[in-house]
Amino acid sequence: MSAGILVDALLTGAVAAATPLLVAGLGELAAERAGVLNIGIEGLMLAGCFAAFAVTAATGNPWLGLGAAVLAAMALGGVFAVVSLTCRADQIVAGMAVNLLAVGGTGAAWRILQDRGLTDLPAGSGFTRGWTGIPALGELPVVGPLLFDQYGMTAFALVLAGVLALVRRRTRLGLVLHGVGQDPHALAASGVRVLGVRWGAVLFAAACAGLAGAYLSTMRTHAFVPLMTGGTGFVVLALVMFGRWSVGGLVVGCLLFGLAESAQQGLQSLPGARVVPHQLFQALPYLVALIALALAGRSAPGPAALGRPWPER
Amino acid sequence: MIAARTVWPALIPFAAAVAALGLILAGLTLVGYAPGEVLATAWRGLAGSPLRLGIWAQEATPLLLTGLAAGLAFRCGVLNVGTEGQYLMGAVTALAVLLALPPSVLSPWLAALAGAGAGALWCALAYGLDRWRGVPLVLSAILLNVVAARVLGALVEGPLHDPTTAAPQSALVPEAARLGALLPGTALTLAAPLAVALAVASWLVQRQTALGFEFTVIGLNPVAGDLAGIPVESRRRLAALGSGALAGLAGAFQVAGVTWFLSGDAQSYGYAGIAVALLGRLHPLGMIPAALFFAGLDISGRQWERRLGIPHDLGDVAKGAAVALVLAAGFFRGRR
Amino acid sequence: MNGPVPPPRIAVAGVSKSYAGIPALDGVDFQVPAGVVHGILGENGAGKSTLMKILYGLVRPESGYVRVDGVDLPGGSPAAAARAGIGMVHQHFALVDDLTVVDNCILGAGRGLGLVDRAAWAARIRQFAGRLQWTIDPQARIADLGVGQRQRVEIVKALLAGGGQTRVLILDEPTAVLTPQEVDELIPALEALAAGGTTVLFISHKLHEVERLCPTVTILRRGRVVYDGPRPERDAMTRLMVGEVPPVLGLHATASPGESRLEVRNLEGGGLHDLSFTVRAGEVVAVAGVDGNGQEPLIRAILRDARAVTTPGLAPEDRLGGIRRLGLIPDDRQHEALVLPLSLRDNLVLKEHRRFPFATSWGWLRLGRWRAHAVDLLTRYGVRGGGPDTPAQDLSGGNQQKVVIARELHRNPGLIIAVNPTRGLDLAASADVLRALAAARDAGAAVLLIHHDLEELLAVADRVLVLFGGRIREAPSRERSAIAGLMLGSPTP
Numbered sequence A: 001m002s003a004g005i006l007v008d009a010l011l012t013g014a015v016a017a018a019t020p021l022l023v024a025g026l027g028e029l030a031a032e033r034a035g036v037l038n039i040g041i042e043g044l045m046l047a048g049c050f051a052a053f054a055v056t057a058a059t060g061n062p063w064l065g066l067g068a069a070v071l072a073a074m075a076l077g078g079v080f081a082v083v084s085l086t087c088r089a090d091q092i093v094a095g096m097a098v099n100l101l102a103v104g105g106t107g108a109a110w111r112i113l114q115d116r117g118l119t120d121l122p123a124g125s126g127f128t129r130g131w132t133g134i135p136a137l138g139e140l141p142v143v144g145p146l147l148f149d150q151y152g153m154t155a156f157a158l159v160l161a162g163v164l165a166l167v168r169r170r171t172r173l174g175l176v177l178h179g180v181g182q183d184p185h186a187l188a189a190s191g192v193r194v195l196g197v198r199w200g201a202v203l204f205a206a207a208c209a210g211l212a213g214a215y216l217s218t219m220r221t222h223a224f225v226p227l228m229t230g231g232t233g234f235v236v237l238a239l240v241m242f243g244r245w246s247v248g249g250l251v252v253g254c255l256l257f258g259l260a261e262s263a264q265q266g267l268q269s270l271p272g273a274r275v276v277p278h279q280l281f282q283a284l285p286y287l288v289a290l291i292a293l294a295l296a297g298r299s300a301p302g303p304a305a306l307g308r309p310w311p312e313r
Numbered sequence B: 001m002i003a004a005r006t007v008w009p010a011l012i013p014f015a016a017a018v019a020a021l022g023l024i025l026a027g028l029t030l031v032g033y034a035p036g037e038v039l040a041t042a043w044r045g046l047a048g049s050p051l052r053l054g055i056w057a058q059e060a061t062p063l064l065l066t067g068l069a070a071g072l073a074f075r076c077g078v079l080n081v082g083t084e085g086q087y088l089m090g091a092v093t094a095l096a097v098l099l100a101l102p103p104s105v106l107s108p109w110l111a112a113l114a115g116a117g118a119g120a121l122w123c124a125l126a127y128g129l130d131r132w133r134g135v136p137l138v139l140s141a142i143l144l145n146v147v148a149a150r151v152l153g154a155l156v157e158g159p160l161h162d163p164t165t166a167a168p169q170s171a172l173v174p175e176a177a178r179l180g181a182l183l184p185g186t187a188l189t190l191a192a193p194l195a196v197a198l199a200v201a202s203w204l205v206q207r208q209t210a211l212g213f214e215f216t217v218i219g220l221n222p223v224a225g226d227l228a229g230i231p232v233e234s235r236r237r238l239a240a241l242g243s244g245a246l247a248g249l250a251g252a253f254q255v256a257g258v259t260w261f262l263s264g265d266a267q268s269y270g271y272a273g274i275a276v277a278l279l280g281r282l283h284p285l286g287m288i289p290a291a292l293f294f295a296g297l298d299i300s301g302r303q304w305e306r307r308l309g310i311p312h313d314l315g316d317v318a319k320g321a322a323v324a325l326v327l328a329a330g331f332f333r334g335r336r
Numbered sequence C: 001m002n003g004p005v006p007p008p009r010i011a012v013a014g015v016s017k018s019y020a021g022i023p024a025l026d027g028v029d030f031q032v033p034a035g036v037v038h039g040i041l042g043e044n045g046a047g048k049s050t051l052m053k054i055l056y057g058l059v060r061p062e063s064g065y066v067r068v069d070g071v072d073l074p075g076g077s078p079a080a081a082a083r084a085g086i087g088m089v090h091q092h093f094a095l096v097d098d099l100t101v102v103d104n105c106i107l108g109a110g111r112g113l114g115l116v117d118r119a120a121w122a123a124r125i126r127q128f129a130g131r132l133q134w135t136i137d138p139q140a141r142i143a144d145l146g147v148g149q150r151q152r153v154e155i156v157k158a159l160l161a162g163g164g165q166t167r168v169l170i171l172d173e174p175t176a177v178l179t180p181q182e183v184d185e186l187i188p189a190l191e192a193l194a195a196g197g198t199t200v201l202f203i204s205h206k207l208h209e210v211e212r213l214c215p216t217v218t219i220l221r222r223g224r225v226v227y228d229g230p231r232p233e234r235d236a237m238t239r240l241m242v243g244e245v246p247p248v249l250g251l252h253a254t255a256s257p258g259e260s261r262l263e264v265r266n267l268e269g270g271g272l273h274d275l276s277f278t279v280r281a282g283e284v285v286a287v288a289g290v291d292g293n294g295q296e297p298l299i300r301a302i303l304r305d306a307r308a309v310t311t312p313g314l315a316p317e318d319r320l321g322g323i324r325r326l327g328l329i330p331d332d333r334q335h336e337a338l339v340l341p342l343s344l345r346d347n348l349v350l351k352e353h354r355r356f357p358f359a360t361s362w363g364w365l366r367l368g369r370w371r372a373h374a375v376d377l378l379t380r381y382g383v384r385g386g387g388p389d390t391p392a393q394d395l396s397g398g399n400q401q402k403v404v405i406a407r408e409l410h411r412n413p414g415l416i417i418a419v420n421p422t423r424g425l426d427l428a429a430s431a432d433v434l435r436a437l438a439a440a441r442d443a444g445a446a447v448l449l450i451h452h453d454l455e456e457l458l459a460v461a462d463r464v465l466v467l468f469g470g471r472i473r474e475a476p477s478r479e480r481s482a483i484a485g486l487m488l489g490s491p492t493p
Helices: A003-033 A041-059 A062-086 A091-115 A135-139 A143-148 A152-170 A172-182 A184-189 A194-220 A232-242 A247-268 A271-275 A278-299 B002-030 B035-047 B050-075 B083-100 B107-133 B137-157 B191-208 B210-220 B222-227 B232-259 B269-279 B287-308 B314-328 C048-055 C078-083 C101-109 C118-131 C147-161 C180-195 C207-213 C234-242 C295-304 C333-337 C344-349 C367-380 C397-409 C427-442 C454-460 C480-487
Strands: C010-019 C022-032 C037-041 C063-068 C086-089 C168-172 C199-204 C216-221 C224-230 C260-269 C272-280 C284-288 C326-329 C415-419 C446-450 C463-468 C471-474
Touching: A003 A041, A003 A143, A003 A152, A003 A172, A003 A194, A003 A232, A003 A247, A041 A062, A041 A091, A041 A194, A041 A232, A062 A091, A062 A194, A062 B314, A091 B269, A091 B314, A135 A143, A143 A152, A152 A172, A152 A194, A152 A247, A172 A184, A172 A194, A172 C101, A184 A194, A194 A232, A232 A247, A232 A278, A232 B137, A247 A278, A278 B107, A278 B137, B002 B035, B002 B269, B002 B287, B002 B314, B035 B050, B035 B287, B050 B083, B050 B191, B050 B210, B050 B232, B050 B269, B050 B287, B083 B107, B083 B137, B083 B232, B083 B269, B107 B137, B107 B232, B191 B210, B191 B232, B191 B287, B210 B222, B210 B232, B222 B232, B222 C333, B232 B269, B269 B287, B269 B314, B287 B314, C010 C048, C022 C048, C022 C216, C022 C224, C037 C048, C037 C180, C037 C207, C037 C234, C048 C086, C048 C168, C048 C199, C078 C086, C086 C147, C101 C118, C101 C147, C118 C147, C147 C168, C147 C180, C180 C199, C180 C207, C199 C207, C207 C234, C216 C234, C260 C295, C260 C446, C272 C295, C272 C446, C272 C471, C284 C427, C284 C454, C284 C480, C295 C415, C295 C446, C326 C333, C326 C397, C333 C397, C344 C367, C344 C397, C367 C397, C397 C427, C415 C427, C427 C446, C427 C454, C454 C480, C463 C480
Parallel strands: C037 C199, C037 C216, C086 C168, C168 C199, C284 C446, C284 C463, C326 C415, C415 C446
Antiparallel strands: C010 C022, C010 C063, C216 C224, C260 C272, C463 C471
C-alpha cells in the first residue's frame, strides 16, 4: 500500500465522517444564532436516521426516505419548540426530553420493523457514492476522493454552507437571526416577532438534523441499529461552539473532527492496535472535541441570549 | 390560597404521567390492542405477587438515586446532564473494587464508596472544564457521558474481561462480595431502603437546613444570593460533587447488588434520572413516585413485549412524553 | 387662509387601555399639528409609556383611535405605524451592540429578508445625518459608540424607516442618559426636523428641557389628560404633573454627625479616579450623577474592596450578608435583592437564615421563627398585597421595595447603602422610601444614597457629592442649579 493511497483513504474517510456533522451543524448554527440551544439534536438525528431507513426499506425509494427523515425530525423539533419556545421551559431540559422521546420512539418502531422483516434495505435502494454519476470525476487527484467519490450529501452540505455564509453576511435574514440571538429586546422593539424567528430556526435545524441522520442510515451505512447516532449530535453542539458560531469555523471544525474519526478508524486497523481496546479509539474523537473546546477557552462568548427564553418574564 | 398554590402544581406530574400513559394506550388501541388487557398485563407484571413488587422496587432504586443526583444539581442551578457518565464510572469503579478486593461483607460498601467517589470525580471533571476552561457544563458533561461509555466498554473488554467467554462482558463479582437480597428471588437489596432514606434526607436538607435554603436561593437567583453573602461558587461546587457522588452510588449499587457484572451494552439510568428529577419537579420525595412510574414503565414494557408482542421501548416514549408535558405545563422555566 | 383646514398631523381620541383591570390610560384625547415639537409630560406610571406603545403600534388600545393626517392607524402593528410615517426612538435603545450602524439601520428600518446593499444604506445614513448637521460613521460598531452617538443612530434609523417621509417622530425620555453637551446638540436637530415638517413628540419629565423645546404640551396624570395646550409656567406644570401630593422636602438631619462608618480613600479602577469620601453616623451622604458616570464600580468597591474602602467596625467579608451592620438596597430589587419565586417569609429571612434565632448553630432551620418574623415585619413596614406565604413576584413594585427595606433596615444597621431606591415607584411609595431612610439616619445610621433623581436626593441629603466621569466632588451647597451643573461636568462655580 503506497502512502498516497493511505492519505487518500484518510481524507475520503474524513470528508465522509465530516458530512453529517456539517449538515446538522449548519442547522444548529442557525438555531443557536437565533438564541436556541437544542440538545435534542441528538434525538432529531436519530429520528431522521430511523425514518430514512424505514421508509427506504418499505418503499425501496431512498428519496422518499430522505423526505421522511426531514419530516420526522421536524415533527420532533416541533415538540421541542412548543416546550422550550412557546411554553418557555428551560431549553436544555426540553432537549433532554426530546432525546428520550427519540430513543423510545425509534426503539419501538424498530421492533415493529423487525416484526415485518424490514431490517435490510432492498438491494440497490440505498444511495451510492459518486453522486455526479460520472465515475471519471472520482478518479481525479485530490478533489476526486474529497468531493466526487462521496455521497451527494457532501456536495449538498458544501452548498448549504455557502448559502448560509451568504445569508449571514449579505441578507437581512442573517441580521435578523443574529439580532434575535444577541438582543431580542432590540428586535422586538423594532417589530420583529422574536418567537416566530426562533420557531423557524428550530424547524430548519431539525430538518438539517434529519438529513444528517438519513446520511448515517441510507448513505454511509445501509443499515439501522438502535442508538446508532451514539453521541454524534452532542459532537455537533461542541463543533458549533468550537467554530465560534461562524460557518467557516464550523467547516474547519467538522473537517478536523472527521480527520480524527478517520484516523481513529485507520489506527484501529493497524496490526499492532489489537492490544488497545477499540472503544478507546472510539472515545478519541470525543476527547479531541473536549480538549479542543478546553483549549479554545472563554474567548468566544457566543450569542448573548443563547439558551434564554423569550419573553423573559 | 395555600391549597391552590401548593397542591395544584404537585398534581401536575401525576396528570402528566396519566396523560402520557393514556397517549400510549390510545395508540395501542388504535392499532388493535385491547386497552384493558394491556393495563391488566402491566398490573400483573408490577404487583401480581410480593415477588413482583420487590422487582418493581428494585428497578426503581437506581432511578431514584440518579434522580436525586440530577435534582440536587438542578436545584442549585448546576445543569449536570452528565449523570449518565457519572453512573457508568461509578458502576465500573465499583466493579473493579469488587473484583480486586478479597470478598467480604464489607466489599459492597467499599465498592459503593469507591463508586460514589468516581461519580463525584467525573462530575468534578465536567464542572472544572466549565469553571476553569469555559467549556459550558452542558457540553462537557454530555461529551464525558459518551467518553464514559467507551471507557467502560474498554475496561470490560480489557482488564475486567471475563476470560471464560468471548462476549464483551466483565467477570462476575464473587458471591461473597455481593450485596445480599432482602427478598429471595429478587435483587431487592439494602440499596432500596437506603435510596428512600437518601430521598428523605435530601428533602430534610432542602427544607430544614441553611445549606438547602442556600441551594434553593442560588438556583433561583444567584445574584441575590451573592449579595446576601452566600458563597455561590463553593455551594455550586458542593452540589456538583454531591450530584456526581449520588449518580456514582447508583451505578455501584447496581453492580454490587443487581447485575454482578457489566457489559458494553447501552444503559440509560443516568439519562432517565434527569427525567425522574423533572417529573418529580425536583422535589426529593416527589422523585419516589416518579422513579416508581419510570420503573413501572420499564417492567410493563417488558411484559407487553413478552406477552402481547408490543415493543418495550414504548415505555421510553411514555417517559419522554410525561417529561415534555410537565415542562409544557410551566415547570422549570428557562432563566435569564 | 385658503382651502379647507388640514386635519391635525396626529389625533388621539378616547384612547383607553388597562392592564389586569387597572386603567393605564383612560379616555386620552389630544391633537398635534404638523411641524411642531410637542411635549408629553407625566410622572412615572402616568401612562406615558403605554401611550407611546399605542402610537407605535406595539399595543392595541381597548377603545378610541389614533389618526395620522386624518387616516386611522390600525392598532397593534408596528409595521403599519411605520408605514403611516411614525418613527420611534426608545428610551432603551433598540440597537444590537455587536453589529455596525449600517446593519442596525437595515435591521430596524429595512423590509423583507433578502439581500442587502450596505453601500446604498450607508449613503442614506450619511445623507439623513447630514440634514441634522451630524456625522455618523456607518461602519462603526454600536458597542464602540458613546450614548449620544447611539441616540443619533436611533434617530436616523427611525427617520430611515419613514423613508424620508417621517410624519411623527416619537422620542421617549431622550435625554435621560445624555450629557449636557449632548442635550445641547440634540435640541437644534429636533428643531430642524420640526422645521422640515415632521412633528416631534418629546416625552419627558425634565421640565427645564421641555421649557427649552416645546411650545405646547400635553400633561398626563394617572392615565388621564389633565392639561393640553400652550406650555404653562414651571410651577403650574409641576402641580399638574404631581397633583396635590405634597412633595417630600426638608428631611434633613438636626443633630451633627457622629463617628465615621464608611471611608473611601483614593479609590481607583473600573473607570474611577482617586475617589475619597467619608460617611458618618447620623448623616445622609448622597451621590448625585447621571447614570453611567461610575456608579456601578463605586458600589462594587464599597461592597467588596478591602483596601481602598474601610468600614470601621465591620470586616470586609461581612459586608455582604451582615445586615446587622450593613443594610443594602440595591438598584434592581427584582434581580439583586429578592428571590421572586420564593415566599415573603423566605425573602425576609434571607441574609439572616444562618443566624440565631432563625437557625440552630448546626444550620437547622427554625421555620416557626421565620414565619413569626415575617408576620411582624409585614405589619411593621405596612407591606400590602400578600402574607408570609405569598411569592415575592406577586407584589407590586412599591410593596416589593418595602419588603427589601424591611429586611435591610429592621436590624438598625450602622451603615446603609441605597441605590436608586425609588426607581419605578409612584410618588407616594417614593416618599415612604425616602422617609424610611431619613428615619434610619435619625436613629443614628450612616446612609450613603446613590440616586439618579436630583429632586428626591435633595429632599433627604445632608451632604451632596457629585459623580461625573469617574471623579467625585463635594457640592458646595444644596443649591439645585449648582449641583445640576456639576452633574453635567461644568467646573466648580
